Every structure is written in C-alpha cells, then in structure tokens.
Amino acid sequence: MAQDSPFDLLVVGGGINGAGIARDAAGRGLSVLLCEQHDLAAHTSSASTKLIHGGLRYLEYREFSLVRKALQERETLLRAAPHIMWPLRFVMPHMPNLRPAWLIRAGLFLYDHLARRELLPGSRGIDLHTHSAGAPLVSSITRGFVYSDGWVDDARLVVLNALDASEHGARVMTRTKLASATRANGLWRARLIQADGTAFDVHARAMANAAGPWVGELLRDAIGSNTTQAMHDAQRDDPSNHPNDSANHKPSYAVRLVKGSHIVTRRLFEHDHAYIFQNPDKRIIFAIPYERDFTLIGTTDIEYHGDPSRVTITAEETQYLCDSINRYFKQPISPRDVVWSYSGVRPLLEDENADNPSAVTRDYRLELDHPDGAAPLLSVFGGKITTFRKLAEEALDKITRALGAPVPAWTAGAPLPGGNIAHADFAAFAAQFEQQHPWLPARLARRYARAYGTRAARVVGEARSLAELGHAFTPDLYEAELRYLREVEWARSAYDVLWRRTKLGLHVEPGTLDTVSRDIDAWFARKTPAQQI
Structure with a gap:
C-alpha cells in the first residue's frame, strides 16, 4: 500500500490513551495513524467501573497528587461530553468497625477541596433512616455520607476520541496489528498486519506506544528483540538505510497487570444514587445504577499473568462481589442473579512497595526514548480513564518538542463529537x-x-x-x-x-x-x- 509521505506520528493502541493521544496530535496539526489490533476499546477501556472520579480511596495511600489531577479533570470532561458523562451522587454507608466517622469526614473534606468544583455539589452526612438511599440497606446501618463524582460510558468515550482524531485528519485503522517497528534514516518503519493477513509498511517520524496491557510486550517483541533483525533486513533490502540499534531500549518503567471483574444484576434499588461499600479486606465495591433496568457491581483486584485478551471472571470473584453486596442490602443476591459480567486487565504502573494489588498506584508515567538523530518513541505506563486527556496532553508536549515543533495544547476546552450541547x-x-x-x-x-x-x-x-x-x-x-x-x-x-x-x-x-x-x-x-x- 503506497504512502506518499511519512506520518508525523504512529499511535499503537486503540484504548482510551491511544485514542486520546491521536486526537490531541491530530488537533495540533500532526499527520497521525492510529492502529489497533482489535476493536476500539476492545479490552481495558471498555471494562472499567465507568466512573470519572478522583479516586476517594487513593487518599488512604497518600496519592494526593493523583487524586488532585483526577479531580481537576472531572469537570473538564463533564463539559466536553455531557451526553456520555454526567454527575453522579455516591452514598457511603458508615460501618464503624471499618473506618471511623471522623476519618471519612476528613477524607471527604479533602476530596471536596483538592480541586475547584463548579458542576458538582460537595459532600455531607445523611440519616439513612430518612434518606431514600437507606431503603434497600440493612436496618443496622443508620448513618452515611454522600459525595459527588461522575459517570462515563467508557467505550463510547474511546470511540469519540478516535472520531475527533479522524475528523482532524487522523487515519484510524482497527483490526490492524503492529508486527514490528524499526528505526532507520530518522524514521520509524513499521510493519502492520490486518485481520485478513494483509501486511504493509508505513513510515512515521515518531511513534507512541499506548498498547495498555501490551506496552511491555510491544517494546520487547515488536520494537525490542525483533528489531535488530528487522533493521538488518531493512538495510539488506535498501542499503541506504542506516539503522539505529538504540531501538533496543530498556524501559525505565513496567506495568503490573491487575484483573478487575464486574457483575450486572437486575436493578437492586429504585433511586438514582450509587453506593460505595467498604469491605473488611479494605477493598471498595461500587453498586451503580446501570442501563436503566440494572445494577453494576464491581470491582475486584487480582494479580493477572495470562493473555489480557482472554481474561474472564471466575466463580470466586462472582461470589466475592455477591458477598460484598450482601453485607449491606436487605435483599441478598447470588451468582444466579448475575445477568452479565465482564473483566478487564488494568496495566498499572509497577510499584515495588505495594504488595496488595488494590494499593498499586493508578498514576502514569510517560517515557520518551529519543537518542540523537533517531525517531522518538513515547511509551505510556499506567494511567486511569479519568486522567486520559491530561496524559495525552503531556504526551504531545513531549512528542512535539522531540520533533522540533512544539504546538500549544488545545483539548481542555474542546467538546468531543456530539458534546457541543x-x-x-x-x-x-x-x-x-x-x-x-x-x-x-x-x-x-x-x-x-x-x-x-x-x-x-x-x-x-x-x-x-x-x-x-x-x-x-x-x-x-x-x-x-x-x-x-x-x-x-x-x-x-x-x-x-x-x-x-x-x-x-x-x-x-x-x-x-x-x-x-x-x-x-x-x-x-x-x-x-x-x-x-
């Protein structure tokens, strides 16, 4: 397939980070190709708890910078796409044996004030004997707290970012896998393979590795260990090629794969608030109004070592989520009540100090590999859906500087397709x-x-x-x-x-x-x- 001139940026990965990077890049005037081996949002980015939130529980791990960054993004995103994102009130029933009331009040005060709020009301205490959210709860729970965060249709958020990228001139190719990538003559030469087996090469001035759970595998197999042979093959085919072995770069960061599973049941309560439940193991479980007739319950946190594309919920996870709900609701549920479930693998930034998967940071790191004269490679490690726009903005600041043509950021006040309401x-x-x-x-x-x-x-x-x-x-x-x-x-x-x-x-x-x-x-x-x- 003919390519008249190199793309400025090849983005690998059609999850939220890849789509966000492609959108930001195309809007800054770069020519962009986004390739995704499956469908957009096929994996992690459609398997979230579907929240735009600061992460209240991360305050316990002193992740103040991450929480503040996420809180700052909530209202930016709510304004960008009010059709697929909207405010949601969360009820936290108080269980004195798990966390004292003063600690919850202090955490909520901090949550309310770490970033400016204009659309979202603040937190307050409630009497669950009189508040509508108390009706489905066991009678022993009398007090609680209510606070604000946001809901998002996660898979549609990814698609809308890809669509905005496309409408700014990007080329989006789904079901197209990166097989190998080689640096030569100041460019990336990438071999792409489509689902029908068609293979072709493209050239790009820079590349972004936003492959999520596959970020390390891509560096090791497509851009790493296979690169040297690919470069020699390229030089054999075209002696004018001058490969740069610095493509065999050892990254400074790694990801830790953690599986999160959710279950969906018929609607368990009538009001429009969501619940955040504290478990004895210190895990947090959400119960959220979903698709009008259902309740979404999740998530688990389990170390994962298999193929991210084949992740599924286990019977133990289903029972765990049911048991978590049954501590709070009068009407118990069992695995027989589950009408749908889904699982995803979160590529969390490796944290050697966190033994518990729930404690692993949800922050991200961007690594730019840009040896002298070589085409830049930016790799994304970690992240969460709430901070995707900020991540993409920081990524493009790095990439455009590396390309010698920095361009101002633009997405903070820009609506997503359909969001100009x-x-x-x-x-x-x-x-x-x-x-x-x-x-x-x-x-x-x-x-x-x-x-x-x-x-x-x-x-x-x-x-x-x-x-x-x-x-x-x-x-x-x-x-x-x-x-x-x-x-x-x-x-x-x-x-x-x-x-x-x-x-x-x-x-x-x-x-x-x-x-x-x-x-x-x-x-x-x-x-x-x-x-x-």
Missing part, C-alpha cells in the same frame, strides 16, 4: 431532540440523544418514521444506526455494537441474543469493505 444541559437538549422527532418512541429518542448527543440527528438521517430507519434487528436497534456505526464509528461486528458502542445486548429479549448477533454479523459481512490506507 448548549450550557452542557443534556436534559434540555434531549427534550428538544424528542420534540424534533415526535415519531420516535420516547425511550429510543432518549437513547439516541444519550449515545450520540448532537450527532443523533445524523443517525436518524432523513427518516420520518420507524419504517424509514430500516430493518429492526431488535425493538431498539434499526439498520440506520448500524449503518452509522459502520460508516462513522468503525463497528465491524455484532459484539462491537451490542456490548461496546451500545449495551443493547442487555436488553435483547431472553433467548434471542444468539439469533440477533448472527443477523447483525451477517449484515456486517455483506456491508463492510476492506480498510485501505
């Missing part, structure tokens, strides 16, 4: 969208507004009736939306649609999921063209 008032926007499309069922109109924001009208297109939206794969999923997801958001399979870009898999009629998935996959097989560079 007046005054960040989603309720007013959604009501207006419903009025403009009175033929849409209210529930469907609301879902379109939530998922796509001001882009929802593009999903509907010229349709003026449900029939004009095309074939209904489910009562809530029409061909018009599939077409949009394929043409605009890189969806290529039923799983991409039902479990990442939407969560409609939860709402499919019992016993029909396999049939619906086959029908959607067949539709994609008929419609999806091969990617070209």
